[in-house]
Amino acid sequence: MSAGFLQRDLSDLLTRWRIRAGFSSREAAAYEFGTTKDIIGSYESGKLQYMEPMTVGWLLGKYGAPEYVIAEAEAKAKQIRQGSPNTWRDSGPRWFERLRQLEPLATSIDIFEDTYITGLLQTRAYGRASMEASGLLTHKQIEASLDLRESRRKAVLENTNPAKLRVIQTQYSLDLISGSELYEEQLQRLIEDNERPGVEVYILPTRGFHPSTDGPYTLLGFGGDHQHDVGYHEGPFGAHYEATKKEIDRMRGLFSDTLAVSERLT
Numbered sequence: 001m002s003a004g005f006l007q008r009d010l011s012d013l014l015t016r017w018r019i020r021a022g023f024s025s026r027e028a029a030a031y032e033f034g035t036t037k038d039i040i041g042s043y044e045s046g047k048l049q050y051m052e053p054m055t056v057g058w059l060l061g062k063y064g065a066p067e068y069v070i071a072e073a074e075a076k077a078k079q080i081r082q083g084s085p086n087t088w089r090d091s092g093p094r095w096f097e098r099l100r101q102l103e104p105l106a107t108s109i110d111i112f113e114d115t116y117i118t119g120l121l122q123t124r125a126y127g128r129a130s131m132e133a134s135g136l137l138t139h140k141q142i143e144a145s146l147d148l149r150e151s152r153r154k155a156v157l158e159n160t161n162p163a164k165l166r167v168i169q170t171q172y173s174l175d176l177i178s179g180s181e182l183y184e185e186q187l188q189r190l191i192e193d194n195e196r197p198g199v200e201v202y203i204l205p206t207r208g209f210h211p212s213t214d215g216p217y218t219l220l221g222f223g224g225d226h227q228h229d230v231g232y233h234e235g236p237f238g239a240h241y242e243a244t245k246k247e248i249d250r251m252r253g254l255f256s257d258t259l260a261v262s263e264r265l266t
Helices: 005-020 028-035 037-044 054-060 067-082 092-104 124-132 140-157 170-176 184-195 245-260
Strands: 108-113 164-170 198-202 217-221 231-235 238-242
Touching: 005 037, 005 054, 005 067, 028 037, 028 054, 028 140, 037 054, 037 164, 054 067, 054 140, 067 140, 092 140, 092 217, 108 140, 124 140, 140 217, 164 170, 164 245, 184 245, 217 245, 231 245, 238 245
Parallel strands: 108 164, 164 198
Antiparallel strands: 108 217, 217 231, 231 238
């Protein structure tokens, strides 16, 4: 990963949050915050060699970004200034770190999960049990991950303009914990979230093959024209992002076909 990648990533993040905050132009944001459009433009261009961490954090704060997004962005800016972008490892895989930045910006989120309860709807007990099962994380790392997951949940479900969220869980993901002490609390969380305005939780009966048999994926929508929508799908070697119209349309078709054979949670 090059410094150029980090710079472009930060510039894109700042631009998205400015637009989400309701400032369609740099001039409007500059006037509101008492700065200049040239300063904001230099950070959004991706060409500024060194981005000041405090300025990055200040702008994101003004735009209403959640604390964890601000902290990660400031750390990236600091990484660029230190001249060692290839050591960016603090927040886990790059694909996941990018997902955490995009989630609060989305106007719609469609998720298909086959084995695990999707992270945004997990209880803390469920999340802890799933992480402990791998044996790869320390207690401190698990607690930090759970704190981050709660921050993501709050940013997506509890902000002033939450995204429309549709989640398809396979029946298998519930059967996996049936009879355990995790089941009742986790099921109640799903039921309560299903009653939130703008949230729909569906259960896919796991009888044979279905349109989404190949595995979990998420679609992030950023407006009615779908020009900037992003999808990602996970596999045994990590996750891959899709942004072309062809791939997004294919993923939306899979989700729609899977939704048609799923049942709304009651």
